[in-house]
Amino acid sequence: MNDAMAAAERTPWLASTRVRRYNPLLALSLLFIPAIAALPMTIVDSEHLWPIAMLLVVLAFAGLVLVGRRAMRGTRINNDAVALMIRGDDVAASAAFKEVVSGFFGRDIVAMSLHNLGVLALRSIDLPSAIALFRASLAAGAGFRFRWQPNVVAQLSHASLAFVLAAGSEAFDEAAGELEKEEMTSPLAIAFAARARAMIAARRAELERVVDVLDAERALLRNVLPLNDAVLCEAMLSHALSRLGGSYRGAPRASQPVVADDSARSYVRGLLPEAEAALVSA
Amino acid sequence: MLERYLKPGDVKTPRTVLTFFVVWVLACAALLAAWFIAAAYGPFAALPVLIVLFVAVIVVRVRVAVRPGVLRDMQAAQLERLREHVPEAIAICRRLLGLGLQPIYRAQVLLMLGECAEMEGDFAAEAELCVRAEGTLRGARMGAMLRAQQLAVVAARRAFAHAACGELDRAEATLRTAGAKDGVPLAGALSSRAMLLVLARRGLREQVRERLAADGKLLRNALAFRDRTLVSVLGAYAMSRPVALTSIDASVRPWIQAAFPEGTS
Numbered sequence: 269m270n271d272a273m274a275a276a277e278r279t280p281w282l283a284s285t286r287v288r289r290y291n292p293l294l295a296l297s298l299l300f301i302p303a304i305a306a307l308p309m310t311i312v313d314s315e316h317l318w319p320i321a322m323l324l325v326v327l328a329f330a331g332l333v334l335v336g337r338r339a340m341r342g343t344r345i346n347n348d349a350v351a352l353m354i355r356g357d358d359v360a361a362s363a364a365f366k367e368v369v370s371g372f373f374g375r376d377i378v379a380m381s382l383h384n385l386g387v388l389a390l391r392s393i394d395l396p397s398a399i400a401l402f403r404a405s406l407a408a409g410a411g412f413r414f415r416w417q418p419n420v421v422a423q424l425s426h427a428s429l430a431f432v433l434a435a436g437s438e439a440f441d442e443a444a445g446e447l448e449k450e451e452m453t454s455p456l457a458i459a460f461a462a463r464a465r466a467m468i469a470a471r472r473a474e475l476e477r478v479v480d481v482l483d484a485e486r487a488l489l490r491n492v493l494p495l496n497d498a499v500l501c502e503a504m505l506s507h508a509l510s511r512l513g514g515s516y517r518g519a520p521r522a523s524q525p526v527v528a529d530d531s532a533r534s535y536v537r538g539l540l541p542e543a544e545a546a547l548v549s550a
Numbered sequence: 551m552l553e554r555y556l557k558p559g560d561v562k563t564p565r566t567v568l569t570f571f572v573v574w575v576l577a578c579a580a581l582l583a584a585w586f587i588a589a590a591y592g593p594f595a596a597l598p599v600l601i602v603l604f605v606a607v608i609v610v611r612v613r614v615a616v617r618p619g620v621l622r623d624m625q626a627a628q629l630e631r632l633r634e635h636v637p638e639a640i641a642i643c644r645r646l647l648g649l650g651l652q653p654i655y656r657a658q659v660l661l662m663l664g665e666c667a668e669m670e671g672d673f674a675a676e677a678e679l680c681v682r683a684e685g686t687l688r689g690a691r692m693g694a695m696l697r698a699q700q701l702a703v704v705a706a707r708r709a710f711a712h713a714a715c716g717e718l719d720r721a722e723a724t725l726r727t728a729g730a731k732d733g734v735p736l737a738g739a740l741s742s743r744a745m746l747l748v749l750a751r752r753g754l755r756e757q758v759r760e761r762l763a764a765d766g767k768l769l770r771n772a773l774a775f776r777d778r779t780l781v782s783v784l785g786a787y788a789m790s791r792p793v794a795l796t797s798i799d800a801s802v803r804p805w806i807q808a809a810f811p812e813g814t815s
Contacts, residue, residue, distance in 0.1 A: 455625065
């Protein structure tokens with residue numbers, strides 16, 4: 269965990285901001301130990317120890333309320349930062365994410381903000397930083413928890429990490445492995461995973477596999493992905509069909525040009541330069 | 551047609567009183583047992599019973615609050631909708647509404663049904679489903695932030711549906727009901743989309759251009775394919791250059807025509 273965090277802290281996106289480590293002992297002592305400690309006190313010597321027991325119970329509730337309030341505050345900052353990110357104000361967004369990852373907001377919020385910083389790095393085609401930040405996001409959210417609901421942040425981080433590993437390195441097996449580590453249930457994570465599988469296949473020059481993957485999730489990808497990623501997927505598909513010579517699994521199928529603005533074009537060029545040939549200007 | 555998405559009797563409310571009564575009786579029984587054990591064998595003998603009771607209450611409370619199966623089913627319904635398998639998504643949503651969900655989940659499922667209606671171009675049904683989701687959110691006890699997050703999305707979608715139905719005053723009034731504070735990031739883009747449709751339907755081309763200039767990045771980065779296509783049609787309309795219907799992707803052509811027929815030629 270510490271290695272992943274330290275690597276993320278060295279990226280320009282965190283600029284030596286120290287990421288708050290999750291401390292299970294602190295969480296346990298804040299929430300459970302006061303309440304559990306109160307029970308034997310009341311049984312052993314309820315006559316004299318009941319004020320202390322009551323105080324411990326009150327402390328346990330206060331801990332619960334405090335944790336809830338901090339999580340809400342972290343969620344609010346994170347949401348505001350995502351809104352800034354969507355509006356293209358990356359500097360203000362990254363400052364807000366840094367505030368969350370260095371504060372006491374709970375590990376899920378910290379993991380989400382590290383993931384969002386990774387998305388900012390990916391959008392700027394800073395792939396080594398994106399890899400470090402996605403790994404840090406997974407490390408921040410790791411560990412034992414009372415949880416029955418799907419861990420959406422971990423799903424997103426695994427899928428994003430797989431995509432960046434495929435695009436920015438030759439670690440294709442590691443990238444494919446990331447997609448197997450968490451059951452994907454969130455639609456966005458499933459779309460990110462399809463994007464990663466297509467990138468792995470494209471970088472391995474498995475052209476028919478690129479078409480298989482993108483065809484299978486075409487509706488999902490266009491209904492979920494932001495424009496740059498949607499254009500990238502269409503460009504990968506068009507490029508693969510073009511390399512296949514206009515024939516796919518024995519049937520004729522021509523590649524279609526993909527309309528892209530300057531931002532989408534530079535995104536495609538940074539991640540899969542050979543696919544840029546499939547783009548036409550808006 | 552609302553019946554396609556929701557029939558009378560589909561929505562069941564949780565049996566809160568019965569659940570509370572059962573839990574209360576069980577808790578009293580456990581405490582009585584602990585008291586008898588303590589009286590018979592000394593105070594330390596009751597300690598394990600009390601600790602088990604304490605842990606069981608926390609586990610049950612967390613599990614009831616989280617409802618893991620419900621969350622998975624909600625994700626599955628959303629996935630079917632986004633894969634454009636709308637009938638499957640509707641079937642999952644209607645089954646979920648029969649489970650007696652907590653208000654926050656019930657509102658989210660109603661909103662999801664509204665999104666299904668929007669996808670099929672049935673904007674009147676979408677508006678009605680959003681009204682029900684909004685009523686559920688406003689009428690239930692929940693955290694202020696959670697309520698605000700959901701209300702912002704519901705209001706933005708409802709306003710869009712009203713605008714698509716031609717109820718422009720109602721659309722504008724709906725947009726005013728939900729503040730931007732605490733809204734999820736997508737809500738801003740959805741509100742902007744609704745306002746653009748209102749302005750275009752009123753024929754205010756200059757204001758559409760101004761709005762597009764102000765929110766261009768937001769709309770570009772947040773909206774999905776279908777909405778981006780609509781925004782580009784609205785932009786062309788604002789420049790008095792209606793888009794040829796044949797130049798629009800065939801899969802969204804009927805939807806664009808239903809939402810803003812004036813934008814195509």
